[in-house]
Amino acid sequence: MAAWASLAACVIAVGWLQLVKAGYSGVLPSLLSEQFPVETRAIGVSLSFSTAVSIFGGLAPLVATSLIAATGDSLSPSYYLIFTALLSLVALMAIQRRSRRAHRRASGALRASRVRNTRS
Numbered sequence: 001m002a003a004w005a006s007l008a009a010c011v012i013a014v015g016w017l018q019l020v021k022a023g024y025s026g027v028l029p030s031l032l033s034e035q036f037p038v039e040t041r042a043i044g045v046s047l048s049f050s051t052a053v054s055i056f057g058g059l060a061p062l063v064a065t066s067l068i069a070a071t072g073d074s075l076s077p078s079y080y081l082i083f084t085a086l087l088s089l090v091a092l093m094a095i096q097r098r099s100r101r102a103h104r105r106a107s108g109a110l111r112a113s114r115v116r117n118t119r120s
Contacts, residue, residue, distance in 0.1 A: 035095065056084055 029045075036044035064077035 031095070034099070 032045045032049060033041055035048075060077075060080070063080050067076035067080060068074060070076075
């Protein structure tokens with residue numbers, strides 16, 4: 001805390017970081033639930049979320065300590081965070097591409113049913 005000029009600056013910084021986290025955490029449940037069909041949604045969301053948290057969150061202290069010991073650089077855990085952020089970005093791009101394809105298929109099926117209904 002010695003690096004902060006005042007308590008107010010620290011409170012503002014923590015508040016800003018919480019707002020950023022709220023933007024991420026607020027969307028996550030709906031994003032995860034859209035990835036699974038209704039029949040398997042509960043187990044799919046719970047298993048995927050808890051597995052990811054266990055692997056990336058649970059092993060983070062071990063990875064950070066190992067990186068510092070291996071490199072001698074106290075900033076090396078930030079590379080782990082960058083790596084996991086890039087993995088998240090790749091996953092979000094794959095989810096976006098998948099939802100676009102599903103939307104196109106649904107709109108194509110809707111158009112086809114409208115054409116069939118107008119011919120009848």
